[in-house]
Amino acid sequence: MSDRNAKSEYLVLSRGQWDKSLSKEQIQTAIDSFYVWIEGMIDEGKMKHGQRLAVGGKTVGAKGVIVDGPFGESKEVIGGYWFIVAENLDEAAEYISGNPCIQCGLFFELRPLELERARAYAETNETPVEA
Template sequence: MNQPTPPSDYLILCRGQWDKDASRDEIQGAIDRFYAWYDRLVSEGRIGPGHRLAREGKVVSRQAATDGPFAEAKEVVGGYWFIRANSLEEAARIAAENPCLAYGLVCEVRPLDLTRASAFALTNETPT
């Protein structure tokens, strides 16, 4: 008998900037709807805790540790959380319900790769 595969965690990176044409009241309404949506999914066990990211930070490389900015403004990651889902497609469907998407933000949905890194494996860090 086949047992169902347990749900996996998918990292959600929220990035972008609010629409310039949206009023503060419209944006605040989207934020309020987001927290209601988020809190409901947390209580259902479908979303794990996440947080907004502070504006300050450091970029660390072999050359130095420098203050941000970290990427172009349109690519700034504003926050993160985890979705528990049975597939990448299901995680994307859940993320697509985020009310803030209607006002310019974007959610990147990424499965977690729980294997240890290897210089011999094709990964995000492997040069092309």
């Protein structure tokens, strides 16, 4: 028997950079509105706290190669992460569409959380794509 009202969690990745044509005051207004918006969403049980990411970091790869980073195009920059609690991906997208920072150049990636342990025989994000 499945629970029809079961909610799932979705990771929200904040991506992009502020629109260069906006003033710092306009951006600050969006940031202030964001904090009011997210606290309301948390109070309603629709989101969970996350964090902003600090500037800098390291990338670690095979054979212990460590590189200063992360590096990527500006559209790939991840500024922070949060969690949405929703019945499905469409509902999660509807929730995040209310984020006031969208109007200032940021966009948000939603990813369902996989609750099962990884297995080499299951198709996952890490499975190589066949040619």
